[in-house]
Amino acid sequence: MSATTTTPKTSSPGSSPAGKTRKPRQAGWWLPYALLGPAILFELVIHVIPMFTGIWMSFLRLTKAFISNWGKAPVTGLQNYTVALDFNSAVGAGLLRSFLITCAFTLLVVGLAWVIGMAAAVALQKEFWGRGFFRTLFLVPYALPMYAGIIAWKFMLQKDTGAVNHFLFDNLGLGGDKPFWLIGDNAFWSIVVVAIWRLWPFAFLMLMAGLQSIPGEVYEASAVDGAKPLRQWSSITLPMLRPVNMVLILVMFLWTFNDFNTPFVLFGTAQPPAGDLISFHIYNASFLTWNFGSGAAMSVLLLIFLLIVSGIYLLVLNRRSRRA
Amino acid sequence: MKIRSLAAGAAIAALALSTAACGGSNSSSSSESSSSSGSGGGGSITYWASNQGTSLDNDKEVLTPQLEKFQQQTGIKVNLEVIGWSDLQTRIQTAVTSGQAPDVVNIGNTWAASLQSTGAFMPFDDAAFKAIGGKDKFVKTALDTGGAPGQDPTSVPLYGLAYGLYYNKAMFAAAGLTPPTNWEDLVSDAKKLTSGDKYGFALAAGSYTENAHFAFINAAQNGSDLFDSSGKPTFTDDGVVNGIKRYLDLMQTDKVVNTSNVQYENAVKAVNDFATGKVAMILNQNNADNSIVANGMANDAYGVVPFPAPAGSKTDVASHVAGINLSIFDNTKNKDAALKFVNFMTSAETQTALGKPFSSLPVLNGATPNFTDNAEEAKTFSDIYATKAKPLPLVPAEDQFESTVGKAMNQMFATIASGKTVTTDDIKSALKTAQEQVAAAG
Incomplete structure (x- = not known):
């Protein structure tokens, strides 16, 4: 993964080595197709078909009365969409609120995870004794099974028995009442912290791999010219990591915006309004009320939004990189 | 030659993988594939039980002797899975949606009318009631929770709670x-x-x-x-x-x-x-x-x-009127075995055996509560259940x-x-x- 994302700077895509002259088919010409076949089949089964099923479902009135026999569910056209987008109704207002919370959540998590990941990667760029140890240590949150990591946070964030309140109030002697971390408005900050904890090792890993490809001579040359570390970082490290960053930020954005596991494990089935992330909101809207048509419509809206954002992001960045 | 055999091998491996996956998902819930392994000639059914005892393991310990007794009587093997309350509704929902369901399932009786409206559960008509010992064996308040009024219920009471x-x-x-x-x-x-x-x-x-x-x-x-x-x-x-x-x-x-x-x-x-x-x-x-x-x-x-x-x-x-009901999935291929099992679970003998470990009130007419040795407490709960309990809306x-x-x-x-x-x-x-x-x- 890291190798492919760091190389495109040097290799220019588009020039295919094969197919200069047309020859009669060689023995074994089918082999590539045979090797690709299973992948395409599974891609269809796992991704494409469910996606189109979801889009089709969003036009149905698929409530519990029809769930055991989908074929009988009546087509309602755009009704699921109009309900989801009518921001004066309870359903639409809930979706909009959840969308805005998710936007704020994503900005904070991706931004801070990137900053921490970058700081750690730069700090470990030069060789020193114990570097391997720190590299391993930093990857622990990423290597832990997701459920185990988040459930540990859940215990730590309990009001009376949690380690966080124990540390803040019993050890540090902060005054006042112990707050709840998993309910009310604090829930937002709790989930931001937990999500950053889970995400930053990935940023660290990708950036660390990217840093390996920057030749040391560049830094030496700039040091001769009198560049200080901050200048080196902004004028050498950052531009040379551009291809990595482009992919990294997009991937982190998509993951975070779609994050389901973190709120699900942290809050259980009753999420506080402040931690009502959109994937989880959609899950509640469809699974807990058995209204799969409405849930599918919300998912399609989310898909469209993410497609537009990713499209614009790549378009803008690619154009700039071509100009450069 | 070498490459060709390699490709063939890969193709076979892929094929085996996909068929194995299908087989796996089938056998986990369908009862047919496991019926061959069941001992005796009666086949086997799958039963999802809710968590009634102090833990999931405790439920298993309590239920297993009863299920063995059932197998001795009928030759039908029951594959038991105990499911915690936080998961039960989602599991039932997934089973309804996918059609990959157990044969018999415990439901919270307040869900009865909701689940009935999915059409995924077998209505207990007169013939079915006859097979499980008749409508009259149940306490009426309990039986009324089995589904919406005016329709054949899709569940029958198993444990009574208040x-x-x-x-x-x-x-x-x-x-x-x-x-x-x-x-x-x-x-x-x-x-x-x-x-x-x-x-x-x-x-x-x-x-x-x-x-x-x-x-x-x-x-x-x-x-x-x-x-x-x-x-x-x-x-x-x-x-x-x-x-x-x-x-x-x-x-x-x-x-x-x-x-x-x-x-x-x-x-x-x-x-x-x-x-x-x-x-x-x-x-x-x-x-x-x-x-x-x-x-x-x-x-x-x-x-x-x-x-x-x-x-x-x-x-x-x-x-x-709280409690647990038993439902049979409509798409079961072992309807007779499932009915026999429901009959067994709601029989006076099994009810008496399970009443104490699961602290439940009897749902059968004429049965005495045995969930506690404290006669006063038993009387209070029986009284609440019989005269002071109102069913949640059956809609x-x-x-x-x-x-x-x-x-x-x-x-x-x-x-x-x-x-x-x-x-x-x-x-x-x-x-x-x-x-x-x-x-x-x-």
């Missing part, structure tokens, strides 16, 4: 109090019993199902219904709003409930507080007995009275009432716990939102 107010006898005696007979007494007693780190009351304030049940019970005490005769939600009725307010005020204005209770996601934590003497009273269904005793509180150290209504209220409803949208109103109440408790106030208007507007959600889903 809410009661558990109180700590020693704490009440020390304060010179007697068990409350109306709401006002309950609150003033609780206030007297609240001091320092001891509280008068513990609530599962983070459990949306518990909250929804008490929204219903308090509303019923005020004479209000949750749905009108056409099945439309009427959550914003004054009776419902005031009932919920009364329940919330235990934490908000009366301050007899520790605000930490807001993170009690199930009743077990409240029961533990009660059993360890941290609180004087809890509201729980009769299956709390096991956990209380398991936590070291003697059976005669606590008493039970009906959950009291405010003085001068229209009814003395103290509980909903398809009932489950949505539980999730929307119950979760709204979770949020209200959260607001109170974080030091803010929930007014009657706040409750009304939250219930209006819940009502709109139910209407939109309907």
Whole structure:
């Protein structure tokens, strides 16, 4: 993964080595197709078909009365969409609120995870004794099974028995009442912290791999010219990591915006309004009320939004990189 | 040559992988594939049991001897899976949606009408009832929870449960109090019993199902219904709003409930507080007995009275008709075996055997409750179940009432716990939102 994302700077895509002259088919010409076949089949089964099923479902009135026999569910056209987008109704207002919370959540998590990941990667760029140890240590949150990591946070964030309140109030002697971390408005900050904890090792890993490809001579040359570390970082490290960053930020954005596991494990089935992330909101809207048509419509809206954002992001960045 | 054989190998491996995957998903739920391995000639069925004992393992231990007995009698092997309450609804839903279902399943009886409307469960018509020993063997109140009125029920009662107010006898005696007979007494007693780190009351304030049940019970005490005769939600009725307010005020204005209770996601934590003497009273269904005793509180150290209504209220409803029902999935290929199993589980002998370990009230006519050795407690619960219990609305949208109103109440408790106030208007507007959600889903 890291190798492919760091190389495109040097290799220019588009020039295919094969197919200069047309020859009669060689023995074994089918082999590539045979090797690709299973992948395409599974891609269809796992991704494409469910996606189109979801889009089709969003036009149905698929409530519990029809769930055991989908074929009988009546087509309602755009009704699921109009309900989801009518921001004066309870359903639409809930979706909009959840969308805005998710936007704020994503900005904070991706931004801070990137900053921490970058700081750690730069700090470990030069060789020193114990570097391997720190590299391993930093990857622990990423290597832990997701459920185990988040459930540990859940215990730590309990009001009376949690380690966080124990540390803040019993050890540090902060005054006042112990707050709840998993309910009310604090829930937002709790989930931001937990999500950053889970995400930053990935940023660290990708950036660390990217840093390996920057030749040391560049830094030496700039040091001769009198560049200080901050200048080196902004004028050498950052531009040379551009291809990595482009992919990294997009991937982190998509993951975070779609994050389901973190709120699900942290809050259980009753999420506080402040931690009502959109994937989880959609899950509640469809699974807990058995209204799969409405849930599918919300998912399609989310898909469209993410497609537009990713499209614009790549378009803008690619154009700039071509100009450069 | 080498490459070709390699490719063939890869193709075969891929094929084997995909067929293995299909086989795996089938065998986990379908009963046919495992029937060949079942001993005896009777085939086998899959049974999903809900968690009734002190733990999932405890359930397994209790049920296994019974299932072995069933196999001896009929030759039918029962593949048992015990499912926790937090997962059961989702598992049933997935089974309904995918059609990959067990043969027989336990359901919370309040879901009966909702699940019935999916059409995925076998209606018990006259022939089916005949196969399981007739309609008349069941207590009528219990049987009525089996589905919407006027239709063949899709579930039959298995274990009966009812809410009661558990109180700590020693704490009440020390304060010179007697068990409350109306709401006002309950609150003033609780206030007297609240001091320092001891509280008068513990609530599962983070459990949306518990909250929804008490929204219903308090509303019923005020004479209000949750749905009108056409099945439309009427959550914003004054009776419902005031009932919920009364329940919330235990934490908000009366301050007899520790605000930490807001993170009690199930009743077990409240029961533990009660059993360890941290609180004087809890509201729980009769299956709390096991956990209380398991936590070291003697059976005669606590008493039970009906959950009291405010003085001068229209009814003395103290509980909903709680309990567990048995359903058969309509797409089962072992209908006869499934019916035999339902007959076995609802037979007098099995009911007696399971009544004690699962602390359940009998659902059969003429059976005596044996879940406790405390005759007084048994009488109180039987009395609540028979005369003071009202069924939750038997409408398809009932489950949505539980999730929307119950979760709204979770949020209200959260607001109170974080030091803010929930007014009657706040409750009304939250219930209006819940009502709109139910209407939109309907």
